Amino acid sequence: ATTTANITALGITGTFTADNKVYNGNAVAAVLTQTLNGVIDPDVVTLTGGSASFSDKDVANGKTVTSSGMSLSGAQAGNYSLTSVGTTTANITKRDLTVTATGINKVYDGNTMASVTLSTNKVSGDDVTASYLSASFDNPNGSIVGVNKPITVNVISISGADATNYNLLNTTATTTANITQASTTLMLTLSGYQVRYMDNLTYTAVIKPLNTGSPLTGSVTFKVMQGSTVITTYTANVVPIPGAMDGSVQAMVINQLPATVIPGSYTVTAMFTSTNTNYSNSNTDSKTLKVDPRDASPYTATGFYVGDGFAWTTGSSTSTATVTMVAAIRDANVLKGDVRGAKVSFYFVNGTTLTAIPSAQNLPVGLIDVTDGSVGTASAIVQLNIGSLNSQSFQIAVKVTGAYTNNPWDALSESIVTVSKPVTGGFITGGSNMTNNQSSSGYIKGATGQNTDFQFDMQYTKSGTNPKGKVNILVRSYYDRTGILDSKLHTYLIRTNAIALLAISTPLSTGTFSAKANMEEQLTDGTVVSVESGATFQMVAFQNACNQQIAITYYRKAGGIWFSSNWDALTAKSVLQPVNSKSQVFVAGGGNCSVSAPAPTARTISPVTTKQAKEIPVEPILFNVIAYPNPAKYQFTLVVEGGSSEKVEVMVYDLLGRTVKHIEQSDGQPILFGEELPVGAYFTKVSQGTYQKTVRLIKQ
Incomplete structure (x- = not known):
């Protein structure tokens, strides 16, 4: 189965x-x-x-x-x-672990400490971190700027969750890195950002280093520039700033602006150059600088104008005179500039308008003493035409421009120049100025030491029945129109052409006239203010050759006087006083001053042959005074010329009219004095017999 x-x-x-x-x-x-x-x-x-x-x-x-x-x-x-x-x-x-280092570039800080990054051959993703205790550049060069500078890394260790799986092979490493320059920053300051021509200027630069690794050394270059053009350059070394904890240093220059830095706008720059190679040069800092003109002062106490105050035409039928106009200016500041940076122009004063004199504009200023840039003059030769008049005055204003400036409307900027024809007969004329003394009086009494300018010309008509002419007076006063003293120098103009009386005493060479006159005050902006009209004016002029004197009185309608040139309390009137050396007074019959030209009558001049020249008699000098040097730094020398053997008397006055020196001498030798006098202006009256002359002296 x-x-x-x-x-x-x-x-x-x-x-x-x-x-x-x-x-x-x-x-x-x-x-x-x-x-x-x-x-x-x-x-x-x-x-x-x-x-x-x-x-x-x-x-x-x-x-x-x-x-x-x-x-x-x-x-x-x-x-x-x-x-x-x-x-x-x-x-x-365990896995063998190697740690390698890569240096990190650093900026110089004065020490050897370095920074590195560490890398390992660990397994990707593992929690293993390498670290070190110290890393430093090798001494002695570790703290100095350089490329590929060696670094030693010490005490390397590892940590992390996976660190126990590794065997660390090295605890030190070496690498390199660069040390670059530490930066510097600069800040520029100026002592002033708007200054005057040739003022002192302080340039200051503060330089701050990035760190204090080592002392900062070097220099700063300051430049004054106009546009891209360098006008001037200064260099200064830096020095440590006391107490500065950040290592800052400073460079400073104090200099007077050179004459090449004319008024205008400029840029000032500063740049630091380091001599410590561990630090870089700085940035450039700049500031704007504005340079203004300086105020010009008159060389003399009486004003800018020192040229001709009076001039004749060449004949009684001519109308033109040649006038040398001269202005003297001074830089009166404690820190002196150079007046060659100035320009001078002359103007006619026509009411509130200044009209330029064409041939006297923008004139250069030259020095009187080449070693002293603070004093100079400018000049021009001009032709003044008076037409059909016998005499005419011109009110002249001096205007300073360029590196210096003034107000042409100020009292000391103006003067009167007179031109006259040498007319014979019942005629008087004069022009220029005289110096106010302490006897000047009135509501607008003249400022002591200042000039009162004058011009006058009068004559009878052809019929001989009526006087005609005009008068111009310029008064400088420290009093206002109410008679109150203030610190301002006022300018008053007294004028008339309505002559009521003219009387000439030929044997005494004296001319006296009276008139109704008007007075105005000229303000510093050029405007004119009426003060009085139709008040009584009187003047006396005296001339005997070179002995020339005048007296002026101007009355108030309300009583008292506006101005007296030289008041005598005993006689209650103005008395004669000498005019200044460049002035001219001519009274018919008064003769001819040997130092004046042309003569007060027209002459026909024919050529002179050598034979004729030998036969012409030499006219002796009656009286003359020569003063030199003037201005002087140490002493003056006075030489009295003339045929007189009489004693010479010398009176020296300061600007307040005080007597500071009295000398008498009979030996005919030069007179020396002045070493003991302080710097300033003086008026010296020299007398010999009936002769007299006043000389203005300047002590520097």
């Missing part, structure tokens, strides 16, 4: 061995051998495939290894079933 039965697979077991490994960050094990237990000989059955793994990836000895996915193969493999594969053990040893 037949039947059926099942033949089931024979269960068998397998075993395997695993290889030791070096930690690699995973649990995969390498199988060395695979064996089966229970295979019936001679069946061909083998254990194949599958995988083995450690229980975890970390380093340990005798770690259990398990298998999975193993299967049977071979011709009789179908007769068997794999019931189990056992476990085995193997070792996972």
Whole structure:
């Protein structure tokens, strides 16, 4: 009989061995051998495939290894079933770890400390961090700027969850890095950002280094520029700023602006150049500088104008005179400038308008003493035409421009120039100025030491019955129109052309006239304010050759006087006083001053032959005074010329009219004096017998 039965697979077991490994960050094990237990000989059955793994990836000895996915193969493999594969053990040893360093470039800070980044050959993703205790550039050059400078990294260690799986091979490392220059910043300041021509200017630059690694050394270059053009350059070394904790240094220059920095707008720049190679040069800082003209002062206390105050035409039938106009200016500041930077122009004053004199515009200023740039003059020769008039005055204003400036409407900027024809007969004329003394009186008494300018010309009509002419007086006074003293120098103009009386005493060479006159005050902006109209005006002019004197009185309608040139309280009238040396007074019959030209009468001039020249008698000098040097730094020398043997008397007055020197001398020798006098202006009256002359002296 037949039947059926099942033949089931024979269960068998397998075993395997695993290889030791070096930690690699995973649990995969390498199988060395695979064996089966229970295979019936001679069946061909083998254990194949599958995988083995450690229980975890970390380093340990005798770690259990398990298998999975193993299967049977071979011709009789179908007769068997794999019931189990056992476990085995193997070792996972530490992985060698090398730490390498890469230097990080740094900016110079004066020490050897370095920064690096560390890298390792760890398994990607492992929690292993390398660190170091110190890293420094090699001494002695570690703190100095350079390229590829060596760095030593010390006490390297590792940490992290996977650090125990590694064997750290090195605890030190070397690398290189660059040390670059530390930066510097500069800040420029000026002592003033709007200054005057040739003022002192302080340039200050403060330079701050990025750190205090070492003392900052070097220099700063300051430049004054106009546009792209460098006008002047200064250089100064830096010095440490006391107490500055940030290592800041400073460079400073104090200089007077050169004459080439004329008024205008400029840019001042500063740039630091480091001599410590560990620091870079600075940025350039700049500031705007505005240079204004300086105020010009008159050279003399009496005003800018020192040219001709009076001029004759070439004859009684001509109308043009040649006048030398001269202005003297001074830089009166404690820090002196150079007046050659100024220009001078002369103007006619026509009411509130200044009319340029064409041939006297923008005149250059030259120095009186080439060693002293603070004093100079400008001059021009002009032709003034008076037409059909016998005499005419011109109110002249001096205007200073360029590197200096003044107000042409100020009292000291204006003067009167008179031109007259040499007309004979009942005629008087004069022009220029006289110096006010302490005897000037009235509501607008003249400022002591200042000039009162005058111009007058009068004559009788052809019928001889009526006088005609005009008078112009310019008074400088520190009193306002109410008679109150203030600190302002006022300009008053007294004018008349309504001559009521003219009396000429020919033997005494004296002309006296009276008139109704008007007075105005000229303000510093050029406007004119009427003060009095139709008040009584009197004037006396005296001339005996070069002895020329005048007296002026202008009365108030309300009583009292507006102005007296030289008031005598005993006689209650203005008395004569000498006019200044460049002035001219001519009274018919008064003779001719030997130092004046032309003579007050028209003359016909014929050529003179050599023979005739020998026969012409030389007219002796009656009286003349020569003063030199003037201005003087030490002493003056006075030489009195003339035929007189009488005693010479010298009276020296200051600007307040006080006597500061009295000299009497009879030996005819030059008179020396002045060493003891302080700097300033003086008026010296020299008398010999009936002769008298006043000389203005300047002590520098």
